[in-house]
Amino acid sequence: MDNYTKAKVFKFKKDHILYKYGNKIKGESIFYLKSGKVQTKYNLGRGKKFVLTSDQGSLFGIFETLSGLDKRITEVKFLADSIVFLWTKEDFLMDISINQDLGMKSISFLSSVLRNINQKIQETS
Amino acid sequence: MGDYMKKYENIMKLGFGGLEAIDDEIIDTYGKSFKKGEFIIREGEETKDIYLILRGTVIVTKEINTIKKVLAILGPGEIVGEMSFFESSTRSASCIADEDVVTIVFTSETFSDIYKTHPRWLYQILESLSTRIIKTLNLLKIRMN
Numbered sequence: 420m421d422n423y424t425k426a427k428v429f430k431f432k433k434d435h436i437l438y439k440y441g442n443k444i445k446g447e448s449i450f451y452l453k454s455g456k457v458q459t460k461y462n463l464g465r466g467k468k469f470v471l472t473s474d475q476g477s478l479f480g481i482f483e484t485l486s487g488l489d490k491r492i493t494e495v496k497f498l499a500d501s502i503v504f505l506w507t508k509e510d511f512l513m514d515i516s517i518n519q520d521l522g523m524k525s526i527s528f529l530s531s532v533l534r535n536i537n538q539k540i541q542e543t544s
Numbered sequence: 545m546g547d548y549m550k551k552y553e554n555i556m557k558l559g560f561g562g563l564e565a566i567d568d569e570i571i572d573t574y575g576k577s578f579k580k581g582e583f584i585i586r587e588g589e590e591t592k593d594i595y596l597i598l599r600g601t602v603i604v605t606k607e608i609n610t611i612k613k614v615l616a617i618l619g620p621g622e623i624v625g626e627m628s629f630f631e632s633s634t635r636s637a638s639c640i641a642d643e644d645v646v647t648i649v650f651t652s653e654t655f656s657d658i659y660k661t662h663p664r665w666l667y668q669i670l671e672s673l674s675t676r677i678i679k680t681l682n683l684l685k686i687r688m689n
Contacts, residue, residue: 463688482677536680
């Protein structure tokens, strides 16, 4: 069972847009998908999008928050009714400091995102 | 500046929270150096260690259609090798020391110990990965346009 002492839990309906490109990053800005499905899109310009569809266990909002950006560079929309854990950056760091599993999940998730982007770059080479 | 300060000068720059957050034993126990031109990781091998770069620069290359392409140049505060560590796959790229490089090595055995005693190091890894994702997305945008 997930035990994140600092996280809030929210339910979101299908088609709800959590955030859009350019939205200010503040408050609860890191999200973990407990159940449901979300779509994360990155704007490549000229109408092109890079789509990262995420299932249960995915984290989103994390790399924008932890890299220190002040505005979103991705857009997140729920593709199904979903349950999500939410953290502020400070609370997330406190939870990963005491929850090794969450820390490992975070590194594993970010690694897979990086691998997907690198793969896309190779396909365009 | 004394030897002690010199030794940790780069680490302090990484934002680990200053000397009070650094355990001398960790550097002595888990530190590993590489000479210029030496392979830190070879593409295709089945090793799993993670390297946190403390000093020097590392070139990340990948062989595509028999041609070696430079994917990234990484420096202090950045990590290499994390993808194989967590995804049970062979090394997807090679990492070569571009100058004399000093790293800290996380193995599957030591990672848990370091995590428990110094969780700040995990944040360093997460921040490094996040920054690399942003840079790589920017590169993708350039390539696609």
